[in-house]
Amino acid sequence: MEKTNPNLQQKPTGYAWFVVAILFIAAALNQLDRSMVATMRLSIRAAIPMTDQQYGLLFSSLLWAYGITNPIAGYLADKFSRVKVIIISLLSWSVITWLTSRAVNYEQLLACRIALGISEACYLPAALALIMDYHKGRTQSRATGFHMSGLVLGGSLGFLGSQLASTHQDWSYAFSLFGIVGVIYTVFAFFTLKEAPKEPKMVEAVETPKEKKASFGEAFKHLFTNPSFIFLSIFWGIVGILAQVEGSWLPTYYQETFNLPETKAGVLATLFLNPWQILGLLLGGFIADIWSKKNKYARINIPIIGICIAAPAAFFAGYSTLLSIAVGFMVVYGISRMFVDTNLMPIIVATTDKRYRATAYGMMNMFTTVIGGLGVYVIGILRDKGVDMRLILQVTSLTALASVVFLILIKRSVKKNDQQNQ
Numbered sequence: 001m002e003k004t005n006p007n008l009q010q011k012p013t014g015y016a017w018f019v020v021a022i023l024f025i026a027a028a029l030n031q032l033d034r035s036m037v038a039t040m041r042l043s044i045r046a047a048i049p050m051t052d053q054q055y056g057l058l059f060s061s062l063l064w065a066y067g068i069t070n071p072i073a074g075y076l077a078d079k080f081s082r083v084k085v086i087i088i089s090l091l092s093w094s095v096i097t098w099l100t101s102r103a104v105n106y107e108q109l110l111a112c113r114i115a116l117g118i119s120e121a122c123y124l125p126a127a128l129a130l131i132m133d134y135h136k137g138r139t140q141s142r143a144t145g146f147h148m149s150g151l152v153l154g155g156s157l158g159f160l161g162s163q164l165a166s167t168h169q170d171w172s173y174a175f176s177l178f179g180i181v182g183v184i185y186t187v188f189a190f191f192t193l194k195e196a197p198k199e200p201k202m203v204e205a206v207e208t209p210k211e212k213k214a215s216f217g218e219a220f221k222h223l224f225t226n227p228s229f230i231f232l233s234i235f236w237g238i239v240g241i242l243a244q245v246e247g248s249w250l251p252t253y254y255q256e257t258f259n260l261p262e263t264k265a266g267v268l269a270t271l272f273l274n275p276w277q278i279l280g281l282l283l284g285g286f287i288a289d290i291w292s293k294k295n296k297y298a299r300i301n302i303p304i305i306g307i308c309i310a311a312p313a314a315f316f317a318g319y320s321t322l323l324s325i326a327v328g329f330m331v332v333y334g335i336s337r338m339f340v341d342t343n344l345m346p347i348i349v350a351t352t353d354k355r356y357r358a359t360a361y362g363m364m365n366m367f368t369t370v371i372g373g374l375g376v377y378v379i380g381i382l383r384d385k386g387v388d389m390r391l392i393l394q395v396t397s398l399t400a401l402a403s404v405v406f407l408i409l410i411k412r413s414v415k416k417n418d419q420q421n422q
Helices: 014-039 041-047 052-079 082-100 106-121 123-134 140-156 159-168 172-192 216-224 227-258 262-269 274-291 298-319 323-351 354-384 389-402 404-421
Strands: 002-004 201-203
Touching: 014 041, 014 052, 014 082, 014 106, 014 123, 014 140, 014 159, 014 172, 041 052, 041 159, 052 082, 052 106, 052 123, 052 216, 052 354, 082 106, 082 123, 082 172, 106 123, 123 140, 123 323, 123 354, 140 274, 140 298, 140 323, 159 172, 216 227, 216 354, 227 262, 227 298, 227 323, 227 354, 227 389, 227 404, 274 298, 274 323, 298 323, 298 389, 298 404, 323 354, 323 404, 354 389, 389 404
Parallel strands: none
Antiparallel strands: 002 201
């Protein structure tokens, strides 16, 4: 019978952190290439005429393609080489970003957005699974948080699209530039990124058959007969609604509630908030890793604490009549909400078979994308009916607070399994 080496708290090598650094830059490019369209509305519409509905479809189509592709993308990362999936994904979305600059009509632009969603979906499940392969225990949350901060940084840099469009009087310049940058970076990643070494085994007298590669059917059955995975998916989907409200409607909330100009509202909702979110990712990972040395359930406890702080903060931000108070509460929200993101993949590692880690993350990403997207759509309907953004923010924050119940259920399930295995 084969046993896994129990030394999971080993110190990661310098190369393990180098892998995180490589993927940090890839993550920033991933989010940057996706978000530039949002900053160039007028420039793009001046070159390619379209209605507001068509412009909105550029975002929805990417989101749908991204969400639907995620489970398959995760399975590919479990079935085949994680590094190859990452490299192919990075190269594909970089080429598609460059092709976007060559679009001359709406249909071509829409096709590029759909293709971008599909190609980018293959990155995150594979990248996080590779990070977990290198960071076995004591640094899991910190490594995850550092990598995820690359996504936030990339979103923050989306404004470069409008700046370059204005400077060069050409909306396509930024897409051409960052597409080429991505292709060059793919070459660098191809020669520097390696698969994690196989985990050492301890072999007893009787050996078990060689471990099979994951099949999608087996992965699906394992995940959806696993109560912890089901609870985690529901939790992540509910939290996704609040995250989408913050990402899509927070500028509108600032603008309408405090009579701010569009530019200032956008800065407060993105450029001002994003650095605090990066701090939350790093801080949440650091605390979870340190605490996990004494409490094996720390990586579940930290997201519970994070939501119990973030949800009330968002609620009171929606209740405040003073801009400074509302912004202050959203800063607290931005820091504490990220405690979830930095510990999500470590929770998957603790609750699912290692053969299905990327598939599990892909499945959950699909849920949060679909549920969050539906939430944004429903909020749009409520807005058309005159519902105040303050009320919407308060209701979604209370819903997120209630989702903590599912994390508590996960913790109980893990404890029960630990007791049975003793």
